[in-house]
Amino acid sequence: MHLALFLIFAAVCVGGAINLLAQKHPINSALSLIVVMGSLAMIYLLLGAEFVAAVQVIVYAGAVMVLFVFVIMLLNAGVEERTPHASRVATLLGVPGLIIGLGISAWVVSRITGLDKIAIGGPSVMNGSDVFGNPQAVGQLLFRDYLLPFEVTSILILIAIMGAVVLARREE
Amino acid sequence: MVPLSYYLILSAVLFACGVAGFLIKRNIITTFLSIELMLNGVNLSFVAFAAQLKSLDGHIFVFFVMVVAAAEAAVGLAIIISVFRTRETLNVDRVNVLKL
Amino acid sequence: MGIGTYIIVSLIKIVIAVFILLTGVAYTTLAERKVVAHMQNRWGPSRVGPFGIWQPLADGLKFIFKEDLTPPYANRPLYILAPMISLVTALTSIAVIPVGPWITVAGVHTQLQITDVNIGLLVILGVTSIGVYGVALAGWSSNSKYSMLASLRASAQMMSYELALGLSLIGVLIYAGSFSLRDIVDSQAGTWLGFIPKWNFFKGQFVAFFIYIMAAYAETNRIPFDLAEAESELVAGYHTEYSSMKFAMFFMAEYANMFTVACLATVLFLGGWSGPVFGPPIMQALMPVGWFVIKVIAFIFIYIWVRGTLPRFRYDQLMAFGWKFLLPLAIANIVITSLVVALK
Numbered sequence: 125m126h127l128a129l130f131l132i133f134a135a136v137c138v139g140g141a142i143n144l145l146a147q148k149h150p151i152n153s154a155l156s157l158i159v160v161m162g163s164l165a166m167i168y169l170l171l172g173a174e175f176v177a178a179v180q181v182i183v184y185a186g187a188v189m190v191l192f193v194f195v196i197m198l199l200n201a202g203v204e205e206r207t208p209h210a211s212r213v214a215t216l217l218g219v220p221g222l223i224i225g226l227g228i229s230a231w232v233v234s235r236i237t238g239l240d241k242i243a244i245g246g247p248s249v250m251n252g253s254d255v256f257g258n259p260q261a262v263g264q265l266l267f268r269d270y271l272l273p274f275e276v277t278s279i280l281i282l283i284a285i286m287g288a289v290v291l292a293r294r295e296e
Numbered sequence: 297m298v299p300l301s302y303y304l305i306l307s308a309v310l311f312a313c314g315v316a317g318f319l320i321k322r323n324i325i326t327t328f329l330s331i332e333l334m335l336n337g338v339n340l341s342f343v344a345f346a347a348q349l350k351s352l353d354g355h356i357f358v359f360f361v362m363v364v365a366a367a368e369a370a371v372g373l374a375i376i377i378s379v380f381r382t383r384e385t386l387n388v389d390r391v392n393v394l395k396l
Numbered sequence: 397m398g399i400g401t402y403i404i405v406s407l408i409k410i411v412i413a414v415f416i417l418l419t420g421v422a423y424t425t426l427a428e429r430k431v432v433a434h435m436q437n438r439w440g441p442s443r444v445g446p447f448g449i450w451q452p453l454a455d456g457l458k459f460i461f462k463e464d465l466t467p468p469y470a471n472r473p474l475y476i477l478a479p480m481i482s483l484v485t486a487l488t489s490i491a492v493i494p495v496g497p498w499i500t501v502a503g504v505h506t507q508l509q510i511t512d513v514n515i516g517l518l519v520i521l522g523v524t525s526i527g528v529y530g531v532a533l534a535g536w537s538s539n540s541k542y543s544m545l546a547s548l549r550a551s552a553q554m555m556s557y558e559l560a561l562g563l564s565l566i567g568v569l570i571y572a573g574s575f576s577l578r579d580i581v582d583s584q585a586g587t588w589l590g591f592i593p594k595w596n597f598f599k600g601q602f603v604a605f606f607i608y609i610m611a612a613y614a615e616t617n618r619i620p621f622d623l624a625e626a627e628s629e630l631v632a633g634y635h636t637e638y639s640s641m642k643f644a645m646f647f648m649a650e651y652a653n654m655f656t657v658a659c660l661a662t663v664l665f666l667g668g669w670s671g672p673v674f675g676p677p678i679m680q681a682l683m684p685v686g687w688f689v690i691k692v693i694a695f696i697f698i699y700i701w702v703r704g705t706l707p708r709f710r711y712d713q714l715m716a717f718g719w720k721f722l723l724p725l726a727i728a729n730i731v732i733t734s735l736v737v738a739l740k
Contacts, residue, residue, distance in 0.1 A: 164336055
C-alpha cells in the first residue's frame, strides 16, 4: 500500500517535472510545477511529515506559485523564443542523459552506503501512530532550539518585502 | 515499506530536471521555476533523511528553505518585472547589456 | 476496523457528505433569492412548485441546456480546467469538517466526519489557497479584458484576506492546542453557570470572530467585498466569458465555499455540535448534528442578510481595510490572547 502510493505520486512528480521542461508557454510550466509540489506534499505525508506537507501546499503551492502565475499573467509572457544556432541534438540527448545519470548515481551511492537496506514507512505511519512531524513537535523545536535562525529568517523576509517594493515601483 | 534509496532517486531526478530546465530554458520565468524545482528536490531528501534518522531537524531545514525560496521569489519576480519594463523581453539571451 | 471496512465506510460518508453539500448549495441559492426578495418587499421565485421549492432544479436544467460557448483565442485547456479547480477545491474542504460526535451504526463505530487528521485546519487553508488558481486562470485564459481585471482583483483580494483569516484563527488554536477540528470542538464542551456555553466566542475570541467573518466574506467574494464581480464596472467578473455548466461550476463553488466558511465558523467559534441534549436515545444521537446544522444555517442567513443590507466597497478601500485595519487587529488579538493564556 505504502509502496503503491509512493510509486503513484513519484510518477506524477516526475511527469510534472518533465512536462515543465517540455512545455513552451511559461504558464504551463508553472502549472506543472504546482502539480509536482502537490504530489511532493503527498510524499511528505507518506514520510510522516504532516506539518511540512501542509506548509508545502500553503506556502509553496498556494503563495509562491500564485506570485509566479500572477507575474506571467501581468507580463502576458508569450511562447518562449528559441535561441538561434541552439543544438537540438544536444538538448534531446543531454537532458534525458542528465536526468537518468543523476538518478543512477543516486542509486549507486545509496547501494554503496547501504541506504537502500533502510525502509521507511509501513503500517505505523499509515495509521498515524508513528507520525513524528506533527505541528506540536516541529513548533517546539522551531521556537526553542532554532529560535535565533527563525528570527533571522523573519528579518530576511522583511528585507525581501522592502526589496520587492523598491524594485517593482515605477519611478516617477 | 519503501527503501530510502527510492526517495533519494526521486530527489535526484527532480534535481536533475531542475538543472536541465535551468540550462535549456530561455524564458527567465521558466528558469526561475527550474530553480524552485531544484529546491524541491533537495527538500525531499531532507525529509527522507529526517524520517530515517527519526529526527525533526530535517523538517526545520525544509522550513527555512521554503522561507528563503519565498523571499527569493518575491525579489526575483520584482527584478523580472523591472527588466521587462525597460527591455520588453523575457528572453535571458537578450538581457546582455548592463545599461540601456 | 479492517482496511476493507474502512474504505467502504469512508466511501459511504463521502457520498452522503457531497450529496448533502450539493443539495445545500442548490437550496441556498433559493434561500438567498427568497430572503433578499422579502427584504425588498418582493415575492422572489414562486412559480415552480409551492413557494418556488423546485426552482433550483429548474435552474440546473436551464444551465444544462444552455449553449456552451468558448471564446475565440481563449487558452482552451486552461479555460476548461479553471472551473474544475474552483469546484473541486470548494468541495474538498468539507472532508475534514466534523459534524457530530462518534456514532455506532450497524456495529461500525465511526465519527461523523469523512476523516479526522492532525492538521485539519491547515488542510482547509491549503485547499482554499489552491482555489485561487481557479479564479486566476479563469480570468487569464478567457482572453478578455474584463475577466483579466476581475481575476487580478479577485486573486489579490483573496491572498490579502487569507492573511487576516489565518491570523484570526490563531487565538482559537492557542486555546485548543491542536489543529485537529475535532479536538477544537471538544475543547469547547461544557458551560459556565449552567447556561453560558464555553464556546470560543464567549471565551474572548469575539474580536477574532468578527475578523474571521469579514475576511471570510472577502475570501468568498461576497457583498460587501464582491469587487471581483462588480457588475457595474466589470460586466460579471472573472467568469464573464463562461456559460452553461462551466458557469454553473463557478456558481456552485461560490456557494460551497460559503458552506465551508459557515461550517468552519461553527466549529471554531460557536462550539460545533455542542448544545443541550435530552430526550430518548435516538434523539440524543441526532441532536448534536441538529445543533450543528442550526448554527450553519444561522451563519448562512447572516451572509444573505448582509448581502441585502450593505453596499459594495471601493477597491482601494477594500485593500486598505484588509491590510491596515484587519491585519493589525488580528495580530493584537493574538498578542492579547497569548498574554491571557500565559498569565492564567
